[in-house]
Amino acid sequence: MKRKRPFLVILCCMMLLGIFPWTASAQTPPESVIYGGGPFYVGGTPTMDILRQSGFTTVMLxxxxxxxxxxxxxxxxxxxxNGTYVGKSLWPSELATLKQAPTSVKRLEISVGSWxxxxxxxxxxxxxxxxxxTSSILYKNFSALKSKLGIDGISFDNEDLYDVSSSVAFGNMLGNLGYKITLCPYTNVSYWQSVKSQLGSFVDRIYLQVYDGGAGNNPATWSSQLGMIVMPGLDSKTSxxxxxxxxxxxxxxxxxxxxxINxxxxxxxxxxxxxxxGGSAADYAAAINNALAPVSNGSLTTGGTASASSSNSPSGEEKEKAFDGSSATKWLIFANTGWIQYQFGNNASHAISSYSITSANDFQARDPxxxxxxxxxxxxxxxxxxxxxxxxxASRYLTKTFSVTSTTAYQYYRLNVTSNSGGAELQIAEVGLYP
Known part of the structure; x- marks a missing residue:
């Protein structure tokens, strides 16, 4: 299990090295979380830049x-x-850069406890x-922590005392301060069931330890027991x-x-x-993100970002509709040429073997x-x-699939339509990209 690492040891290492609710996850991009200790405090801007470019979506202090x-x-x-931040003066500004574009990081959490x-x-x-x-020292100190460091969530790594009532009181205080609560169990499921149940919507994630003392844990079992899909964790390669x-x-x-899992x-x-x-932070982020990349009807185009040459689409026919997995929706622009593109989330890239276009057209003149x-x-x-x-x-909602010979993985794919079939608008129901 996780153990406290002496700060000076970490610093030296741095110096030397320079019920299942299953429905939602398949339609959202994966979340990848990196835990870190001393380097996240003393590493400064270089460490923050590595994290921003890593592909991890959450940083756990x-x-x-x-x-x-x-x-x-x-x-x-x-x-x-005593209700005042007294840590390294540059740490708040360094942490603030984690979410500054370009970055993969969307969320910053801090863990409480350990073994x-x-x-x-x-x-x-x-x-x-x-x-x-508000007069308690816990309230004052965690309020100062949030206001100074901009922490989004507090993760409960409780491995020393499984007392439900005090944990719930602590969690409710944090939730009312604006923190999200995440749980990080490896054993004692009844405790975590009670805490999650009583904290309600304050709990938005569960990180399951599947290493050390939790090596035998089954994510499916824990998801069933806790009523929320867990996010399992693994340890990185060591000697x-x-x-x-x-x-x-x-x-x-x-x-x-x-x-x-998602x-x-x-x-x-x-x-x-x-x-x-053993691999870089980016290697481990890619391992999670690529394994959990969402797929809809075999297409890779779910959970990423859509862009288009024109933003003059009618309401309900925006560019995102071309990648939502449904031929019942459509993208339309008031031009006879234009482009639409898809960017994979989390800086991921994928090679494709084919792509498809589905007509949405009541009027074939709008077809590419x-x-x-x-x-x-x-x-x-x-x-x-x-x-x-x-x-x-030949008909509305007809899908045509085209094979490609390229084996290169790309982060962006753009369909550039140089002419339609003669109309004043360009319209497409769906664009698919297939591995």
Whole structure:
């Protein structure tokens, strides 16, 4: 299980290294989470830049310890005391860059607790002595933590005291402060069931440890028991064990099939730094994101970002409708030429073997007639993958599929229509990209 790493050891390493609710996940891009300790505090802008470019969607600061007097300590560094942030002066501004474009990071969490500590015992005692109102030290310190660091969520890594009532009181306080609550269990399912049930909508994620003491955990079983699809986590490769990016990809793929997961996490960045031959942070993010990339009717085009040459579409016929997996919706622009493109989420790239176009046209004059399919990995420089001329669609909602010979993986695919069948508008029901 997770253990506290002495701060100086981490610093030295851095210096040396320089019921199932199954329905929603298949239609949303995957979430990938990276845990990290000391490097996230002392690494400065270079570490933030690595994280922004990694492909991970959530950064987990591991871990905050709650002292008996309510002080908040990040690993070995005092960061909040008596309702005031007292940590490294540059840390708030460094963390703020994580969500600044271009970046894959959308969310910042901080974990509370770990194995072999007394954080939740201290929380229980503080709740008993002071409560969780605005005058309590817990409220003051976690309010200061949020306002100073911009933390989106608090993750409960409770491995020392499974007391439901104090955990719920603490969670309700955090929820009312604007934090999302995430749970990170590896055992004692009844405790986590009670906490989740009583915290209600404040809990929006569950991270399941599937390594060390939780190595035998089954994500499908835990999802059933907790009434929420869990996001399983694996440890990165070290000299003594762990998982390579390839193994992470394989295991996440299997869990997607067996438990319909739509997210996962990696424990942890410090170990990745300490074992660079085992794979980079970007390698591990890609392992999760590619394994869990959504597929709709075999098409890769679900959960990414749509763009188009024109924004003059009628309401309900916007560019996103060409990638929503339904031929009942459509994209339309008031021009006889134009382009529409798709960008995979989380900086992922995919090679395709074919693509399809589905006609939405009540009037065949709106159908595309001549076009090229282009690929790009930066959205600026484009390579022609396929060109078609004098195409026609004999009926409404007809789908035509075209094979391609390119084996290059691209992040962006653009359908550039150079002429339609003669009308004043261009209209397409669906564009599909197939592996």
């Amino acid at each position: 591991w871990t905050i310890h709650v002292n008996s007097n309510g002080d908040l300590v990040y690993n070995d560094q005092l960061v909040v005391s 072999g500590v007394k954080d939740f015992e201290n929380i229980k005692n503080l709740v008993a002595s002071q409560g969780t109102g 003594s064990g762990g998982n390579t990016p390839s193994q992470v990809n394989s295991r996440m793929s299997n869990w997607k099939a067996s438990a319909n 997210g996962g996490f990696i424990w942890y960045y410090d170990a990745i730094l300490n074992n660079p031959s 007639k001549n076009w090229s399919l282009l690929g790009s990995n930066d959205g600026t420089n484009w390579t022609t993958i396929d060109t078609r001329s004098n195409q026609s669609f």
